[in-house]
Amino acid sequence: MISMRDKAPVPTVRSTVLDNGLTVLVQEQHAAPLASVWCWYRVGSKDELPGSTGISHWVEHMNFKGTTNIPRDQVKGIIERHGGSWNGYTWIDQTTYMETAASHALDRMLFIESERMSNCLYEPAECESERTVIISELQGGENDPEQLLDVEVTATAFKAHPYRHPTIGWIGDLQRMSRDDLYTYYKRFYVPNNATLVIVGDILADDAFRLAEQRFGAIPSVSLGDRTRTQEPVQTGERRLTLTREGSMAYCKMAYHAPAVDDSDFAPMLLLDAVLTGAKGVNLWSSFEGQAPQRTARLYRALVDGGLASSVEGTLLPTQDPFLYTVSVEATAGTALSSVEAEALSVLDRIRTDGVTETELERAKRQFRARLVFETDSVTNIAHQLGYFTTVATLDLYHDLPRRVAVATVEQVGEVARRYLVPSNRTIGWFQPLNHEGEHSPLVVSGLRRR
Amino acid sequence: MSKNGLTPVRTALPNGVVVLVQSTKTQPAVAINFAMVSGSVCDSADHIGIANFVAHVIDRGTSSRSAEALAEAFDNRGLSFAVRASRHRMILACNCLTDDFEMVLELVADIAQHPSFPDREVGKRRVEIETAIRRDADSSAEAADDLVRALIYGELHPYGRRVSGTLDSLGRIDRTALIDFHRIRCVPKGATLTIAGDVNPSAVTDTVSRLFGDWSADPPVPVSLPPVPEANGRRRAVRQLPGKVQADIAYGFTGVARSDPRYHGFRIMNNVLGQFGLGGRLGNTIRERQGMAYYVFSGLEANIGPGPLIVRAGVSPANVDRAIASIDDEVGKMGADGVTDQELTDAKQFLVGSIPRMLETNAMIATFLQNSEQFDLGMDYDARLPGLFEAVTLDDVCDAAESLLAPDRASIAIAGPIDEDVEGAVSP
Numbered sequence: 118m119i120s121m122r123d124k125a126p127v128p129t130v131r132s133t134v135l136d137n138g139l140t141v142l143v144q145e146q147h148a149a150p151l152a153s154v155w156c157w158y159r160v161g162s163k164d165e166l167p168g169s170t171g172i173s174h175w176v177e178h179m180n181f182k183g184t185t186n187i188p189r190d191q192v193k194g195i196i197e198r199h200g201g202s203w204n205g206y207t208w209i210d211q212t213t214y215m216e217t218a219a220s221h222a223l224d225r226m227l228f229i230e231s232e233r234m235s236n237c238l239y240e241p242a243e244c245e246s247e248r249t250v251i252i253s254e255l256q257g258g259e260n261d262p263e264q265l266l267d268v269e270v271t272a273t274a275f276k277a278h279p280y281r282h283p284t285i286g287w288i289g290d291l292q293r294m295s296r297d298d299l300y301t302y303y304k305r306f307y308v309p310n311n312a313t314l315v316i317v318g319d320i321l322a323d324d325a326f327r328l329a330e331q332r333f334g335a336i337p338s339v340s341l342g343d344r345t346r347t348q349e350p351v352q353t354g355e356r357r358l359t360l361t362r363e364g365s366m367a368y369c370k371m372a373y374h375a376p377a378v379d380d381s382d383f384a385p386m387l388l389l390d391a392v393l394t395g396a397k398g399v400n401l402w403s404s405f406e407g408q409a410p411q412r413t414a415r416l417y418r419a420l421v422d423g424g425l426a427s428s429v430e431g432t433l434l435p436t437q438d439p440f441l442y443t444v445s446v447e448a449t450a451g452t453a454l455s456s457v458e459a460e461a462l463s464v465l466d467r468i469r470t471d472g473v474t475e476t477e478l479e480r481a482k483r484q485f486r487a488r489l490v491f492e493t494d495s496v497t498n499i500a501h502q503l504g505y506f507t508t509v510a511t512l513d514l515y516h517d518l519p520r521r522v523a524v525a526t527v528e529q530v531g532e533v534a535r536r537y538l539v540p541s542n543r544t545i546g547w548f549q550p551l552n553h554e555g556e557h558s559p560l561v562v563s564g565l566r567r568r
Numbered sequence: 569m570s571k572n573g574l575t576p577v578r579t580a581l582p583n584g585v586v587v588l589v590q591s592t593k594t595q596p597a598v599a600i601n602f603a604m605v606s607g608s609v610c611d612s613a614d615h616i617g618i619a620n621f622v623a624h625v626i627d628r629g630t631s632s633r634s635a636e637a638l639a640e641a642f643d644n645r646g647l648s649f650a651v652r653a654s655r656h657r658m659i660l661a662c663n664c665l666t667d668d669f670e671m672v673l674e675l676v677a678d679i680a681q682h683p684s685f686p687d688r689e690v691g692k693r694r695v696e697i698e699t700a701i702r703r704d705a706d707s708s709a710e711a712a713d714d715l716v717r718a719l720i721y722g723e724l725h726p727y728g729r730r731v732s733g734t735l736d737s738l739g740r741i742d743r744t745a746l747i748d749f750h751r752i753r754c755v756p757k758g759a760t761l762t763i764a765g766d767v768n769p770s771a772v773t774d775t776v777s778r779l780f781g782d783w784s785a786d787p788p789v790p791v792s793l794p795p796v797p798e799a800n801g802r803r804r805a806v807r808q809l810p811g812k813v814q815a816d817i818a819y820g821f822t823g824v825a826r827s828d829p830r831y832h833g834f835r836i837m838n839n840v841l842g843q844f845g846l847g848g849r850l851g852n853t854i855r856e857r858q859g860m861a862y863y864v865f866s867g868l869e870a871n872i873g874p875g876p877l878i879v880r881a882g883v884s885p886a887n888v889d890r891a892i893a894s895i896d897d898e899v900g901k902m903g904a905d906g907v908t909d910q911e912l913t914d915a916k917q918f919l920v921g922s923i924p925r926m927l928e929t930n931a932m933i934a935t936f937l938q939n940s941e942q943f944d945l946g947m948d949y950d951a952r953l954p955g956l957f958e959a960v961t962l963d964d965v966c967d968a969a970e971s972l973l974a975p976d977r978a979s980i981a982i983a984g985p986i987d988e989d990v991e992g993a994v995s996p
Contacts, residue, residue, distance in 0.1 A: 148592075200925060218925075247859060257862055260814050261707070394641070410642050484643065506970065
């Protein structure tokens with residue numbers, strides 16, 4: 118049988134580091150007349166101090182609001198006139214900006230990113246206007262009980278590491294921070310020696326490197342200062358929380374401290390998650406697309422096929438420091454969260470005790486191999502992955518991940534189950550809906566017999 | 569997509585199944601999209617939600633494969649497989665590796681033609697749908713969207729109903745009804761199988777003939793859409809959702825059918841109003857200048873019948889009236905004055921320039937071709953599309969705006985933590 122690796126060799130990624138410290142990655146991809154440019158900064162919400170939570174994300178928003186050479190009213194249109202899309206996001210380890218457009222617009226895209234790195238305006242009125250936009254974004258998230266629960270579970274699971282606060286920040290900090298706070302943060306972290314520029318598409322690599330040098334080469338590097346972070350101490354006992362609010366659906370989350378991406382446990386942990394809830398791959402940008410193959414997964418069978426839940430999802434994402442492996446469950450109408458939790462924990466206890474089978478492991482590997490193909494189906498997705506892994510780990514680690522998954526053994530997956538899925542390492546959160554009279558929602562008889 | 573555009577091979581089987589194959593070589597993967605003319609417009613009045621229910625159960629067992637066997641087949645290959653009902657179509661869509669293509673196509677054929685609707689699976693999926701209906705009712709965004717469609721189209725028009733139905737209608741649908749719906753509505757006539765990826769079109773056509781060629785069924789009785797109620801005045805409804813922090817607004821009109829010759833002018837108008845950049849003119853006013861909302865945009869859903877144009881925004885409850893006034897202002901201005909030359913040029917450049925992006929992946933190509941077939945746009949539609957946008961004049965766009973955008977005919981729905989004494993309030 119021909120393996121995927123035989124059929125689709127790893128494409129060539131060329132890289133260089135400019136004199137100012139900017140890492141530049143270029144991959145030619147000539148299938149469509151498109152190019153995708155991503156500029157990544159090694160700054161995210163874990164770099165924020167008390168009183169300034171949410172500043173990374175707010176700064177990201179401000180960096181779409183005009184620069185010295187791109188007037189505020191001309192920000193929109195530059196990329197659109199080349200048929201392009203643009204966006205950006207902030208998470209715990211990183212902030213990133215992207216444009217994907219016709220490949221002949223490459224220099225326009227690089228111009229925008231070079232301006233963003235050094236010349237953003239931070240007009241006081243714009244900072245104030247964006248404060249309310251971000252508070253609106255926060256409130257939109259709070260409307261969703263599952264997001265609300267996710268924030269609370271994460272904040273409970275971590276008591277020392279800055280992964281504990283939400284990327285959007287706490288409301289009090291968003292109401293307090295000033296324009297100068299934002300600008301100081303921007304000037305500190307938006308420097309070439311803290312960034313990676315990724316270019317993928319229908320371009321010639323030599324041209325791309327030359328243009329990158331022209332646009333970014335003169336931007337000075339700046340010392341980043343001390344970036345010490347508090348390490349999360351080992352959790353020594355189960356933690357629990359319950360949220361109650363008006364609503365109709367009940368949710369349960371179980372979060373376990375999990376290995377960082379560069380830990381040798383990470384690949385076995387990915388496979389453990391695949392056995393429990395189906396393989397999702399490792400692309401945060403495309404992770405919202407498509408349903409994971411999970412009908413044979415253990416937690417799906419026990420909870421969804423068992424009629425206790427309408428959905429179950431496992432989340433393990435590549436992060437720089439150890440983050441969380443989270444199992445999220447939406448209970449079916451009328452099902453008590455205690456039943457959902459008991460069944461889920463029973464499955465998790467069993468896999469911790471007995472490990473996984475060869476059949477399960479091979480299926481998980483095949484799923485993962487397919488997901489790696491599906492999640493790199495566009496220049497945008499390819500560029501995302503190159504930049505993401507370079508920012509939170511290394512490019513070599515990204516290219517080596519398929520091998521790490523392929524060689525993982527039943528013993529290794531069983532071992533991570535035994536070490537990570539212990540009660541003392543987990544935080545369990547419930548969202549218990551109240552009906553509109555302030556009482557727990559009544560049970561509803563449905564068409565399925567349950568245990 | 570090739571830099572020279574799409575080159576699909578189109579064939580029609582004697583039983584009516586149309587097969588579209590586009591070969592691409594970018595990845596060792598294939599996207600399969602099989603669409604039948606059995607969307608929610610086929611729901612009968614007492615079985616609203618039945619198309620959606622069938623979509624949830626159709627892939628949970630066939631006459632020769634148990635639910636367990638299908639689950640193994642999907643998961644062993646890492647398939648991304650989904651079935652959904654839209655207004656006019658039921659679509660089975662998946663991505664697979666090239667090595668698995670023939671086996672996966674065989675699964676798709678079996679699922680479409682021979683579902684067994686096992687009792688146990690019907691029960692499980694019923695619970696899932698019930699849960700989804702309750703979840704949507706608790707979502708301010710979903711509730712506002714549902715409410716505005718009901719305001720625009722009324723209860724008698726299928727575009728005014730939820731595709732998933734209601735808890736009441738779901739309770740009236742039993743296994744026999746699902747089987748009957750599949751027998752009558754999920755038929756080869758009008759179905760389209762689209763395949764995009766690392767395949768050889770001639771070999772695929774032979775395989776498709778083998779798998780779908782013997783399928784026979786009576787053609788479905790055509791569904792005729794009732795006329796859309798005329799919007800004689802401004803309508804407003806509120807759904808109270810205590811405990812929420814933010815309110816969602818949906819503000820809409822009856823738009824145009826996809827077959828309307830003015831369609832591309834409406835697309836450009838919508839792009840200027842609520843798409844270009846970060847939400848078009850609406851985004852400029854409500855998000856960028858006033859800082860009122862994280863999201864605001866407009867969407868145009870041209871369909872077999874005249875689909876809606878809906879403006880959506882999420883705002884603080886205190887800003888609901890201010891946000892609606894701003895939407896009124898922008899909508900009214902564009903209705904009265906149209907768009908500018910520069911806006912027309914910008915929108916055209918964006919829409920024409922974005923075509924390669926729209927056709928970059930196998931799944932995107934399959935969806936594009938599926939739509940081209942559904943709306944009879946031709947297999948060269950991707951090549952003609954730039955010219956169709958370029959041919960739109962300023963007058964076309966201004967006429968489109970004038971015919972549609974009138975605040976005094978708007979349907980406005982609000983869902984969130986709104987006071988009970990607000991005009992038009994309804995209980996949850």
